Amino acid sequence: MLGVALVATVVSGAGASAGAVGPVVAPEADVAHHGHVSLWGGGVGVWLVSENLGPSDLSQATVRLAFSEPMAGGQELPQACLWSSDRVVSCRTGELRVAGGGGELAFDLRTAGFPDELTVDITTAWRDGATDRNPVNDRHRVLVLATGDPYVF
Numbered sequence: 425m426l427g428v429a430l431v432a433t434v435v436s437g438a439g440a441s442a443g444a445v446g447p448v449v450a451p452e453a454d455v456a457h458h459g460h461v462s463l464w465g466g467g468v469g470v471w472l473v474s475e476n477l478g479p480s481d482l483s484q485a486t487v488r489l490a491f492s493e494p495m496a497g498g499q500e501l502p503q504a505c506l507w508s509s510d511r512v513v514s515c516r517t518g519e520l521r522v523a524g525g526g527g528e529l530a531f532d533l534r535t536a537g538f539p540d541e542l543t544v545d546i547t548t549a550w551r552d553g554a555t556d557r558n559p560v561n562d563r564h565r566v567l568v569l570a571t572g573d574p575y576v577f
Contacts, residue, residue, distance in 0.1 A: 488549040
């Protein structure tokens with residue numbers, strides 16, 4: 425009889441902490457990226473801000489920047505970023521609270537050659553398991569001409 429009482433306590437405790445039985449719903453967060461990219465004489469400047477329009481806070485997200493031209497080797501990136509290939513940089517955004525200021529990134533790179541133009545695809549690669557019903561504002565393709573002008577996204 426003692427064993428039965430112990431099992432009832434364990435089951436009751438597990439049910440109380442687990443909540444109601446049903447499907448687990450992922451939090452929702454609307455991640456957005458905005459900024460500009462410049463190209464001049466083989467140099468590429470990137471300035472990007474990530475934000476969360478809600479409704480749930482995110483502890484972390486990852487933004488991916490894919491360049492149509494290879495970048496020169498041996499370049500250092502900000503601490504939150506890493507090279508995924510010679511054309512792709514992935515960066516942590518840091519915590520993204522709802523309607524709060526987001527992670528800001530700014531860095532300069534050098535291309536392997538001297539292109540007249542390049543494209544940059546900016547996307548959210550990971551959003552801490554949250555769903556995003558409005559992925560349009562976190563996906564951009566920017567054509568950047570080698571004029572030194574900032575091309576805004």
